[in-house]
Structures are given as structure tokens and as C-alpha cells.
Amino acid sequence: MQALLNAVxxxxxxxxxxxxxxxxxxxxxxxxxxxxxxxxxxxxxxxxLEEALAIPDQLALWLPNNEREAVLDLDGSRxxxxxxxxxxxxxxxxxLRNGDGAEALSLEATSLWSITAGSTVDPxxxxxxxxxxxxxxxxxxxxxxxxxxxQRWRKGELAQTGQxxxxxxxxxxxxxx
Amino acid sequence: MSPWLDLxxxxxxxxxxxxxxxxxxxxxxxxxxxxxILTRECQSRLTSATNKNTRRTDWILKPEPLRxxxxxxxxxxxxxxxxxxxxxxxxTQEDHIIQMTLMVEAVRRDGKPWNIAVHISEDRIHEKNPxxxxxxxxxxxxxLLHCHxxxxxxxxxxVPLPPSRPPCSYNG
Numbered sequence: 001m002q003a004l005l006n007a008v009x010x011x012x013x014x015x016x017x018x019x020x021x022x023x024x025x026x027x028x029x030x031x032x033x034x035x036x037x038x039x040x041x042x043x044x045x046x047x048x049l050e051e052a053l054a055i056p057d058q059l060a061l062w063l064p065n066n067e068r069e070a071v072l073d074l075d076g077s078r079x080x081x082x083x084x085x086x087x088x089x090x091x092x093x094x095x096l097r098n099g100d101g102a103e104a105l106s107l108e109a110t111s112l113w114s115i116t117a118g119s120t121v122d123p124x125x126x127x128x129x130x131x132x133x134x135x136x137x138x139x140x141x142x143x144x145x146x147x148x149x150x151q152r153w154r155k156g157e158l159a160q161t162g163q164x165x166x167x168x169x170x171x172x173x174x175x176x177x
Numbered sequence: 178m179s180p181w182l183d184l185x186x187x188x189x190x191x192x193x194x195x196x197x198x199x200x201x202x203x204x205x206x207x208x209x210x211x212x213x214i215l216t217r218e219c220q221s222r223l224t225s226a227t228n229k230n231t232r233r234t235d236w237i238l239k240p241e242p243l244r245x246x247x248x249x250x251x252x253x254x255x256x257x258x259x260x261x262x263x264x265x266x267x268x269t270q271e272d273h274i275i276q277m278t279l280m281v282e283a284v285r286r287d288g289k290p291w292n293i294a295v296h297i298s299e300d301r302i303h304e305k306n307p308x309x310x311x312x313x314x315x316x317x318x319x320x321l322l323h324c325h326x327x328x329x330x331x332x333x334x335x336v337p338l339p340p341s342r343p344p345c346s347y348n349g
Contacts, residue, residue, distance in 0.1 A: 005221050028196050035203045036221050039211060127225040127234070134226075154305065160294075162240040162264030162280045169266045169278070172299070173228050173235045 004029075005036050007121040008059070013087035014115065015074060017105070019097045019122035026094050029123065030061045033092055041089055049073045053080055056087040063094045067101025068108075075109035090119075097122065131174050138174060146171045192300065195269040199223070199236055202265060206238070214247045215263065223265060233275065238265035243281060258283040258291055268299070275301055 007016045018033065020026035034043040043059040046052045049070070052060035064070030070093065081087050095101035105113050135146055142149050150171045158164050207220040219241055227234040240262040261283035268275040280294040300310040 001221050001224050005218075025196075028200065031200055032203065035200065035207050036218075038218070039207075124227075127227045128229045129226045131228050131230055150305070162262060162282050165264060165266055165278050165280060166237055166239060169235050169237060169268055169276075170226075172276075173226065173231075173233055173268065175305070 001032070001036060001123065003121050003126050004033060004123045007119045008033060008037060008090060008092055010119045011090060011115075013056075013081060014090050014119060015081070015112065016090050016092045016119040016121070017116050018092060018094050019102070019120065019125070020094055021097055021124050023096070025124065026063060026096065030063055030092075030094055032123075033061060034059075049077060052091045053077075055089075056085055057089055059089045060091045061094070062091055064101070067095055067099050068104040071095070071101045071104040071109045071112065075112040078111065078115065134170075135174050138171065142167065146174045150175060188297075189300075192274040192297065193272065195267070195272045195274045198274065199267060199269070202267075206265070209243075212247065214244050215241055231270070233268060233270045236265070236267040236269065238263070240264045240282070243283075245281070245283060257286045259286050260284050275299055 004018065007018070010016065018029055020029055030045060034045075037043055037059055041059045042055075042057075043061055044055055045061045045063060046055070047063065047065065049062075052062055062070065074091070074093065081091070093101075095105070105116075138146055138149075144152075149167065152158055153164070153168050153171070203220045203223055206215060206223060209215040210217060210219040219238070222241065223236055223238040225234050225236050241264070243261040243263040245258050245261040261281055264278065264280045264282070266276075266278040266280075268277075274297060276299040277297040278294060281292065283291040285291045298310040299306055302309040
């Protein structure tokens with residue numbers, strides 16, 4: 001989530017791209033961005049470039065119906081983003097990972113691709129962990145394997161503190177079941 | 178259907194719509210952060226990790242300072258809590274809540290601990306958890322939402338509570 005926030009924060013008047021695995025998660029991710037940023041940024045969903053340009057001082061969350069058209073519109077209108085009054089909040093474009101928009105962005109909208117290079121984020125992909133690597137980290141941090149720690153936890157040998165509950169959740173995520 | 182089974186079914190329904198509930202929790206965290214009850218942008222520190230093999234996801238807010246005395250409806254003198262921490266934990270898979278823990282740990286003015294927690298028990302049945310979320314003794318042993326007098330002693334007879342409204346009904 002911090003990576004998502006960083007992508008939105010990076011260029012206040014620019015464009016950020018959020019990659020979404022499917023349409024259901026696209027809507028949810030837009031809601032998540034809206035709640036991650038301070039209310040003062042007044043996030044608002046838009047469905048066209050015109051709607052986004054009409055709110056230069058608000059965070060525009062654009063969920064396009066036609067992804068390719070949206071990418072090409074934005075690519076051809078980059079100067080408008082710097083027009084008077086200049087945007088003070090970015091446009092966040094939500095695109096499907098393997099959709100028409102992704103293809104258009106890499107093949108047809110190379111200028112937009114270059115300006116959004118540091119402001120693209122795939123939050124679902126970023127949250128993925130390799131359990132074997134994390135089991136190693138767990139052992140280094142706790143001095144015990146996941147199974148050894150959980151055995152003590154389940155026997156009630158460890159206090160029910162927030163910190164221990166957190167470690168228990170991490171261990172259970174990595175436990176081989 | 179017996180009232181207990183009916184209650185169990187109602188509790189089970191609370192587990193569905195996990196993503197919306199994570200979002201609703203984040204809305205509450207944001208509201209508390211913007212009221213300076215939680216620290217700034219606390220809502221962004223509810224982070225996720227997905228096991229790429231099992232597709233199970235942890236949502237974790239590490240223990241965060243909670244300025245409990247800023248909650249208007251709580252009289253600080255009566256509560257006598259000096260400092261508090263909030264921990265939020267969920268484990269989800271697809272759109273299902275496997276388990277959840279919300280915990281406030283506080284210290285009273287007299288130095289004694291004052292803790293409150295809500296747990297939704299793990300419902301995955303496996304070798305280490307053969308009974309799933311059914312635990313304790315008595316006719317209401319399956320009551321997911323229950324209370325017991327302290328956190329460090331396993332409860333044998335659960336005191337059942339009705340399913341509470343999910344946090345999405347929070348309106349500040």
C-alpha cells in the first residue's frame with residue numbers, strides 16, 4: 001500500500017498508472033487509493049479525460065471504459081496537464097494488467113509511457129511473497145522456525161500481546177498446511 | 178434450526194466480502210488518523226502480504242499508538258487509561274476472512290494492563306486446527322463472537338455475543 005501511495009504522490013500534477021488483475025479488483029483498488037490519501041486531496045472517480053481535466057485540484061481516479069482510447073487521449077493531451085491552471089493533483093489511471101490499455105501504453109503511447117515510468121504500480125503483484133524466503137527471514141528474526149514458534153503459541157506459552165498476535169499471523173501465513 | 182446454529186450461520190456470513198471489510202477498516206483508520214486519535218496516515222500502514230503458493234493474504238497494522246483519551250465519548254478520568262496501542266490483523270483468501278484480530282492494549286494510570294480484543298477464530302481445518310472455528314464446551318461452543326475475562330487463559334465455556342454490524346456500517 002505504501003508503494004501505491006508513493007506512485008500517487010510522486011508527481012502531484014502528473015499521471016500515475018495502477019495495474020489491476022481484473023475489473024472487480026480495479027474498482028476496489030480505486031476505492032483503496034481514495035481512502036489512502038488525505039481527504040484534503042478530494043479524490044473523485046472520473047470516466048473521461050474531460051472530467052479529469054475539469055478538476056485540476058482534485059485527485060482524479062480514472063477507470064476508463066475503453067482503455068486504449070483513454071491511453072491515447074492522455075498521451076495526446078499531456079500539455080493540457082500543465083496548462084493554466086496547472087494541475088495540483090495527479091490523474092490516476094487504472095488499467096488491466098494485460099488489457100488493451102497496457103498494450104497501447106507500451107506500443108503506441110511511448111511519451112506517456114516514459115513520463116509514467118516511475119509512477120506505475122501493481123499493488124497485487126507487490127504484495128506477493130515467496131514463502132521459502134520469508135521462512136528464512138522469520139527464523140532470523142525469531143530465532144526459531146515457523147513451526148517451533150507456532151507450537152509454543154498454540155500451547156499458550158506466549159502472551160497474547162498485539163506483537164505476538166502479529167507474529168502468529170505471519171507464521172500461520174508461512175506454515176506448510 | 179436451533180438458535181445456536183442460526184447464530185453460527187450469522188457469524189459465518191460476517192466472513193464473506195473480505196476485501197470490502199478491509200476497505201471499511203481502512204476508512205475507520207483514516208477517520209481516526211484525521212482526528213489525531215491515530216498517527217498521521219495510519220491507514221496506509223495496514224499492509225498486505227500474499228503467500229504466492231497458497232494465495233492466502235495477511236493484512237497487518239502493527240501495534241500503533243492510540244490516543245484513546247481523544248475519543249470524545251470516553252471520559253478519560255473514568256477510563257483511567259494513560260497509553261494505548263491498536264493492532265489490526267486479518268488473514269483472507271479470495272474474498273473470505275479466515276481469521277481476524279482487533280486488539281487494544283492499554284495501561285491504566287495505576288500501571289495495570291487494560292486490554293480488549295475481538296477475535297474471529299481461524300476456520301481452516303487442518304492438522305494443527307482440526308476443529309476449525311468450533312472451540313470450547315457447551316451448547317454455544319461454536320459462537321464465533323464471544324467474550325472471556327482475560328486474554329491469556331483459554332476459555333472453556335464461551336459467552337456468545339450476537340453478530341455485530343460489520344465495520345462498513347461505521348459512520349464516524
